[in-house]
Amino acid sequence: MSEPTLGISGGIAKKFLITEITPLLALVGLLLGLFAVMVTPREEDPQINVTFANVFIPFPGASAEQVESLVSTPAEQVLSEIEGLEHIYSTSMPGMSVLTVQYKVGQDRTDALVRLYNKVASNQDWLPQNLGVGTPLIKPKGIDDVPIVALTLWTEDDKRGAYELNQVAHAIESELKRVPGSRDIYTIGGPQQIVHVLLDAEKLAGHGISLADLRNALHASNSARDAVSLVNNNEEIQVQAGTFLMDAAEVGELMVGVFDGKPVFLNDVAEVKRTSDSPEAYVTFGTGSAASHKELQAGIHTPAVTIAVAKQPGTNAVDIANSVIDRFEKLRGTFVPEGVNVTVTRNYGETAQAKSEKLIHKLIIETIAVALLIWFALGWREALIVGAAVVITLAVTLFASWAYGFTLNRVSLFALIFSIGILVDDAIVVVENIHRHMQQGGKKLLDVIPVAVDEVGGPTILATFTVIAALLPMAFVSGLMGPYMSPIPINASMGMLISLAVAYVVTPWMTGKMLANVDFSLHHHDNNKLHGFFSRIMSPFLDDKKGSKRRTTLFAVITLLIVLSASLAVFKLVVLKMLPFDNKSEFQVILDMPEGTSLEQTSRVLNEMSEYLGKVNEVTDYQIYAGTAAPINFNGLVRQYYLREGSNIGDIQVNLTDAHGRERQSHEIALDVRPPLQDIAKKYNANVKVVEVPPGPPVMSPIVAEVYGLDYPGQIAVAKQVRGIFEQTQDIVDIDDSVEYPQKRLVVQVDRRKAALLGVSQDAIASAIDTVLRGEDVVFLHGKGIKYAVPIRVEFPVALKDKMDSVLALRVRSQAGELVPMSELVSVQETTREHSIYHKDLLPVVYVTGDMAGTTDSPLYGMFEIFSGIKELSVYDNPINQFFVAQPDDPYLYGMKWDGEWQVTYETFRDMGIAYGVGMILIFLLIVAQFRSYMVPLVIMSPIPLTIIGVMPGHALLGMQFTATSMIGMIALAGIIVRNSILLVDFINEQVRSGMDLKDAVINSSAVRAKPIALTALAAMVGAFFIIDDPIFGGLAVSLIFGILVSTVLTLVLIPLMYYMYARNRLATIMGGAI
Known part of the structure; x- marks a missing residue:
């Protein structure tokens, strides 16, 4: 008997089945992964390359209107010509113009700043020489300006104050600067x-x-x-x-x-x-009820200064933070005198390390869980084979991720955890098919392996590329959300390609070694049971007389379930939100007193607020910054909190116990403290906001209304009306506007x-x-x-x-x-004092901002409620036109554009929708190329809507919000479900070509392919189970678990039935009549 002709996959398997290089390749893959884990920089969040720059142009003695017309407007027009700009903002205040250029995400920082400096330098002659306008000062800002470590120096010694602490801090700065990889090091607080x-x-x-x-x-x-030297007696002096x-x-x-x-x-x-010097700012350190978690006594309230340390681009946040703290400990007793205490009030290296260790631990546990699943279904040898394939795939994927430029952060690691469920598919399908062939008996294992691999090779390759086609377009999402989430599609796609190679190179070799002496006849009865099960379920729908009616009824019920599931979002049973709040160990209190308030009065109000915060059970410590800003985080960078200074402003940095050591999440605590803090602020006519660390890309405020119009006083009047609607809308909090209090x-x-x-x-x-x-x-x-x-x-x-x-x-x-x-x-x-005049993208604007803190907890719902209220407003008998995507196109009418979280949500879901559509087109083209039919791809892709039946009820059942990560899960589901459909349809065709009746082939396809499909589905669900407790990625897990559960069960029945209808009608058309 001649050997069967093998395709590419079977040929590769046969080649590496007998070569000695295969185990060496596996070893190299493991070593590459170990190398990647050791050298890849670690941080909590992905590095988003976003560049800002502030341009300060003084105009002493000029009014705000003069600054606007003579400085800000011409400067905006010049700077708007710079390539790669996303937005340009300006603030015209008496005596000063502050312009902010924001570049598009991904623009090279150095190139962007060179373009800015060139543009400013080449236009130095844009104003008359003696007008009185000063030289522009450019201050660039980026993600690497965010400090990763903050050390707060404080003392209870009455003989020492902020001045003495400041001197100690300045002495320490030079020593800390010697830590390799450190960047900006500066001290906040303390007079000079x-x-x-x-x-x-x-x-x-x-x-x-x-x-x-x-x-x-x-x-x-x-x-x-230094005068010239003189020479005296042949000596130069x-x-x-x-x-x-x-x-x-x-x-x-x-x-x-x-x-x-x-x-x-x-x-x-x-x-x-x-x-x-006379103090321009006060910094105070205090401890709360949970101070013992940091080995401190509760009730401390004393002057302090804070040293902030940033890191250089591309360096390891964990290593830098540890080195800074170690270096500081060595300075105790020399540079840090006795009586001066130090508390680490920020350590993003520690949080990055904890997050990465936790996720790597989950990776290991998930891999073991998947191996146990295979052990239960196929045997312990098969479990070792699949487990080894997963480990090698993850190792090489980690190396590829490092080579691509990603860091080890929570998103990239979540991408790997999420990917395990689909990375294991190729190995499962190959091992299970070899297992099935050997159960049929009469064949040698080494002869079966290439044939079995080749049998599933074509559909597996196609299925792998369909999953990649579904995921990879998400890498092109624009805005801040794109690079934030890009590790998911890119790492998962790289992992899929690597898993395919491992399945055809390493898995066959390991199978040949591990299963050489196994008796496969013991489990042959399993297929007979499955065949009987699917025959009982599917036969009524294949009946010649009543089958058509029953199929119609089934499809109608499925359609109704899809509609009902989608309607859950309409009736708010599933809340739509960009991203849920993460459970952080910090939040900020932002205070704005009326303009003209003294620094001492601002400090008194902040102290009153801190007295309340210190009694909150979860608060370990807090730092008060009166007259200046706290060390910024990424949120503060985007909101430009670093520009906050003046006697009427202040921040309180509140640190909580570790997330694992408290019952309440940080969001619950923030919601709880907001009303008492606002009650304190109202007594002093102040505005206070409780600002949490956003789970994703930050915005100016969750809800932002930008008011445009013909004249600025009119815009202010409209903004005050809009603010009134904000205040009347239930659950809208932290309301503010950009109009200063009259000073x-x-x-x-x-x-x-x-x-x-x-x-x-x-x-x-x-x-x-x-x-x-x-x-x-x-x-x-x-x-x-x-x-x-x-x-x-x-x-x-x-x-x-x-x-x-x-x-x-x-x-x-x-x-x-x-x-x-x-x-x-x-x-x-x-x-x-005149009001400051704000511009955005060359148009005057007044901002009204707010946040949502109700039961829905999604700013989008609050925004649409306010939208309805604003429709009732009018200016000079004209309605206020509201825009959602772009600025008003008519500058001579009063109009309003919605921004904030809405803008990020719109851009993200728009781009994800486009990515979803592109993915569907690519999947369609791939299936057309494989099956050479335009109808078969439609049959194969028809289960995609079925995912909604699982996804939306799953979110409603667990009370979770449908977020951007939930959408990512739905997009991934499209590739996973299509993969299952391909395996079913390909097997039906194979059975029909071998002479089997169409009805029998349909039933047999479900019976034979149920096991690998169920195993791959369970593996994906197991992988998702390990991230379901994460506040951010829980939505992705819910989508995968419930979507896969429902769609897999339905796919095993619906796809064979739909393909039966297609093939039966096609055959009837060919034969000229019904069959």
Whole structure:
């Protein structure tokens, strides 16, 4: 008897079945995986290459409208020409324009910034030279600017305060910078060292000294030059001319003038002292009820400073964080004196390590679970074969993932966990088919293996590529969500290709070794049982008389179930949401006091809030940042919290016990603390938001309404109406807008004519007022051991700064040399500060923001409720047009665009829908190429809608939201279900070609293929079971478990029946009549 002709898959299996290189290839695969685990950088979330840059353009003295028209608008038009921009924003405020350019995700950071610098530099002549606009300052920001470690220094020693802690922190910074891979290291909080020159207006007038005299004296006395060398007696001697001011005593002894023939020293007209600067921010460390989890006592509340440490791109967050903390521990007792305590208030390396270890543990357990499943179904030898195939596939996939540039993060590891269920399919199908062939008896194992592999080779290759065709298009999802989720389709697709190679190279070789001495006749009766089972189920539908009617009834019932399942989302029995909240160990409290609030009052309100937070059972510690921002996270980067500074703003960073050590999730805690914090804020007319770490790409706010229109005052009026609708809508919280609270403002108006007659310039008056109120750093000390420059600052004492009469009593020198009180030359008018003017993509905009905290907990539902309320509003008898995708196209009408989580949801599901459609087309083309028919692919793909019957009720049953990860599960299901259909249809064709009756072939296909299909389905379900408890990827697991369960059961019946109808009608057409 001649050997059967083998195809590609059978030929590959036969080749590697007898070669000695096969085990070496398996060993190389394992070593590559071990290498990848050791060298791949670890982090908690994927690195998203998103680049921001802020461009600061000062315009001193200009109003917000002048800044907008003369600076912001022209600058926006120029910068909008830069290639690769996603958005351009601007904020025009009195005296300053702040522009923000946001590049599209994936733009190379270096190239993007070079384009920005080139554009700014090449347009330096865009404004007249003497207009008064300052030089633009560019500050780039990116994901690597987010600190991975925060060390908070605090002390309960009354003799030490924020200033002393700041000095300790500065000394530590240089030491930590020596850690390889560290990047930006900076300290938040604590005043700097300064030499105060506190002026006395009466003494200045009494000694005939002006501010200009002080400046000149300081400049003249703090100058030095490196002169040329001289030669004396054949020796070259270096000459330095002049010396710098070295300490405060030297500064006080400077002669600043002569009065009545006597020298006037700086000490005569001002108080000179070297001390800490007036605080512009307060940082406080406190402990909560769960402080013991960090080995701290509850009730601590003390001044502090925080050292933030970022890492370089592409480095391992775990290694850097551990090295920084180890380095710091070595500094105790030397750089860190006794009595100064340190608490690690952020360690993203630790969370990344914990997450990766947990997921790798799940990978191992899942692999064992799949092996046990095969053991139960086929035997322990088969289980070892399949388990080895999974391990080798995962190892090589990890190496491929590292080579592609992915890091070990929760998304890439979840991708592998999710993939195990489908990576194991090829090995299961091959092993089960070899097993089935050997049960038939009379054949040698080494002869059976190539034939058995070849029999399933074609459909397995096709099925593998259909799964890839379903998954891979998701890699092209745009926006922040694309690169965030890209490890799932890319890793899974690479894994599928690798698993196919392993199934045809390693699995046959291991099967030949492991099953050489197995008696297969013991299990032959299993197929007979399955045949009888499917015959009883399917025969009524294959009956010539009543079968057609029964099939119609079955399909009608299935269609009804699909419609009912889809309607669960319509009736909110399944809530739609972008991503559910993760269970984090931190959240932030963001406070905005009314503009004009003092730093001390802001600090008092934050302290009151922290007193409440400290009583929450799960709070270990908190850090208060008054007047400045806390160390940013990715959410803060996108929301630009790093720009938050001023006496009226503050943050509280709240740290919780580990997620495994508490019953409540962080989202529940955040919901619980919000009302009490808002009650405190209302007492002070403040706005407070509880901001959680988003589970995916962050946005400005979950619900954002952008108001556009013809004039900015009108936009503000419309925004206030929109805000009213926000406040009336149930469950909408954290409501705010971009319109500042009116702040009192004093305008000093100079009588130009009188000033000119007395020989005093307006610039001299403005400069004098600015100096005494803001303070002027005239020169700097040059003493030993100074790390940060110590300015010599000329200003009024704090007690006199709030008295305008005292300020205007200061005298300026006229051209005639006389000292003239400023009060004689000016008048003071009381007004209010202008509102800042915001632009987005070249259009003026006012923002209204909010969040959803109700039972649905999805901002989309809140947004649509607000949408209905806004439809009732009108401006000048015209409705407010609302837009969901693009900005209003008519700038002369008031309109509104929805942004926030809606925009990300729309773009993500739009792109996923397109990816789903592209996947279906690719699957169709692949099946057409294999079966050379246009109808067969439709039959094979018909079970795809069946997944809805499992997916939606599964989410409703478990009370889970349908999220982006749920959608990923549905897309993956399409490939998995089509894979099963291909195996069934291919086997029916094979049986019919061998002479079997069509009805018998249909029943036999389900009976024979039920086992491998059930095994692959159970393997995928087992894999999904291990991620069902994850807050983010639980939706993916639910989709897979319930979708596979329902669709697999139905597919084993429906696909053979539908193919029977197609083949029967086709045969009837060929024969010219019914059969």
